[in-house]
Amino acid sequence: MISESKTLMEKINEAKEIALKYPSEAFETASSTYKEARISKAKKEEAASLFVMALACRSMTKLESCYDYAYDAYLKYEELGDQAGIASALNLIGVVYFYNGMYEQSLENFLNARRFATEPDDDAILSRIYNNMGEVYREVGNMEEALAAYEKALYIAEKQDIKRNQAVILLNMGWVCFNQHYLDESFAYYRKSYDMLLELDDVTSLAEVENKIGKIYYLQQDYEQAKRYYMQALERLKAIGNKFYTIEVLINLAEFELRVDEDSFLNYMEEAIKNGEEIQARQYLSRIFNQLSVFYESKGQFDLALNYYKKYHLLEQVIGSTTMSHKLEIIKLELNKLFAGKEMEEIAKMNEHLKNEISTQKKIVEDLEQTNQHLSGEVFYDDLTKLANRKYFTKYLNEFWNDESNADINVALLMIDIDYFKRYNDFHGHIEGDRCLQQVGNCMKTVIEDHGGILGRFGGEEFVGFLKHISQKEFLQIAEELRKSVETMSLLYCWEQHAYPITISVGAAFGQCEQFESKDNMYAIADEELYKAKTTGRNQVKVFAK
Structure with a gap:
């Protein structure tokens, strides 16, 4: 509780200390100190109160609201010439952008914050800034830059002996190594973080590490240790009533039980749904409904499978709409602040952001229209992956090929095969194998459609893609982007005591339609290149260009 006998700044600092654990009380105290500071014209306390409120x-x-208060705090700190305050406020603004998936703006604020954290006393702030930069790089798939940022953050935290920062950074570094399939290195980081957290009063982070350690043991098929860590994490989180992180543990336990006990799998999934619905954890619920749809489809219970697929589809629409509204709300707040300051250059930048969001919204509408076609009974889509099936892809290619105006257009046909898919299927089982096909299909669909192409599933683990109006250089870049996007999904399986990621081999034919004898000739060439890719090492792209 906040003491009534404290000075104004002491009350603010105490509120700051409890902001993570008791945010409502911290906000109430900071709101009160802000009013007092305004009356007494204590600008330093005014800025500090706004920051704690944020x-x-x-x-x-x-x-x-976080963005609103943080921006106001930034303006106050700027007026005071408080470098550390500016850095802290910009860092928090960057966090808001990060949570809304606006990574470019997020990184821009973190870099600006770094410029102001120049004094030795600013090391704690600087450590947090570098850690947040690592988070951005991680989310956009640049693991090398993420690890470099985390290492800088860790060096500073170790120099100042900031244990809590060290533990969180080590946890993040472990996640990066896990994502790159370096399980031994990942485990070492997690273990070091775990040992630190055992000495700190941070139950949530401790449980998060235990869950991740359990996942590594699961992949290494040490099921006894995996379950032990999962259950420890679950008990800790339930004890403090943290439903959000509990869901991830329950999903992992469900995956664990699916190997041996389907009833336990369903019980854990049901508990995860209950937690998700109570706190409106839509991303988790979407993931769970998709998994259950695949599970019931594999059991031939198609009514249940369709029911869960509809729930999954509806949630994806809600998530998209919610994310869009949050982004637009942040941009609206930016414009309000900037109009007040008459910063016309920045207003132009915000208008550009709005244009980008409008473009994104159009794509969402297009995606929903495609999904609605499927839901209305369209027979041209594969039941499992929701991609174009062989019938539709062939129809599309025939129509394109028979149009004489397309004769001199640059096109590319890609034959794609998931490498060693049987090993993944044997390790995880057919349900997870089906889910893998769905995830890989969605990943490749995003890449191909972002470049105006079409992706279909030919059957099993074989896919086919078609692109047009591109140069050979552009195509090679797209093909490599496709390969890398699948590899970095971190769909892991174990083979002969080693963990491997799911990868793809790609064979392609590139040229103008008139340069090929027929579309069948183009198919044959692409198929031959796929054979070369698979017999010379896999996880690569082979292209024949006319």
């Missing part, structure tokens, strides 16, 4: 809003996931 921090508390972040803990309560009130991101628009």
Whole structure:
């Protein structure tokens, strides 16, 4: 509780200390100190109160309010010439952008914050900034830059002996190594973080590490240790009532039980759904409904499978709409602040952001229209992956090929095969194998459709793609992007005591339609290149260009 006998700044600092654990109380105190500071014209306390209010809003996931208070704090700190305050406020603004998936703006604020954290006393802030930069790089798939940022953050935290920062950074570094399939290195980071957290009063982070350690043991088929760590994490999280992180543990336990006991699998999934619905964890619920749809489809219970697929589809629409509204709300707040300051250059930048969001919204509408075609009974789509099936892909290619105006257009046909898919299927089982096909299909669909192409499933683990109006250089870049996107999904399986990621081999034919004898000739060439890719090492792209 906050003491009534403290000075104004002491009350603010105490509120800051409890902002993560008791955000409502911290916000109430900071609101009170802000009013007092305004009356007494104590600008330093005014700025500090606004910052704590922003921090508390972040803990309560009130991101628009967090941005609003953090920006006001930034203006106050700028007026005071408080470099550390500016750095802290910009860092928090960057966090809001990060949570809304606006990574470019997020990184821009973190870099600006770094410029102001120049004094030795700013090391704690600087450590957090570098850690947050690592988070951005990680989310956009640049693991090398992520690890470099984390290492800088860790060096600073170790120099200042900031244990809590060290533990969180080590946890993040472990995740990067896990994502790159370096399980031994990942385990070492997790274990070091775990040992630190055992000495700190941070139950949530401790349980998060235990869950991740359990996942590594699961992949290494040490099932006894995997379950032990999962259950420890579950008990800790239930004890403090943290439903959000509990869901991830329950999903992992469900995956664990699916190997031996389907009833236990369903019980854990049911508990995860209950937690998700109570706190509106839509991303988790979407993932669970998709898994259950695949499970019931494999059991031939198609009514249940369709029911869960509809729930999954509806949630994906809600998630898309919610994300869009959050982004637009942040941009609206930016414009309000900038109009107040008459910063016309920045207003132009915000208008550009709005144009980008409008473009994104159009793509969402197009995706929903495609999904609605499927739901209305369209027979041209593969039941499992929801991609174009062989019938539709062939129809599409025939129509394109028979149009004489397309004769001199650059095109590319890609034959794609998932490498060693049987090993993944044997390790995880057919249900997870089906889910793998769905995830890989969605990943490749995003890449291909972003470049105006079409992707279909020919059957089993074989896919086919078609692109047009591209140069050979552009095509090679797209093909490599496709290969890398699948590899970095971290769909792992174990083979002969080693963990491997799912990868793809790609064979392609590139040229103008008139340069090929027929579309069948183009198919044959692409298929031959696929054979070369698979027999010379896999996880690569082979292209024949006319």
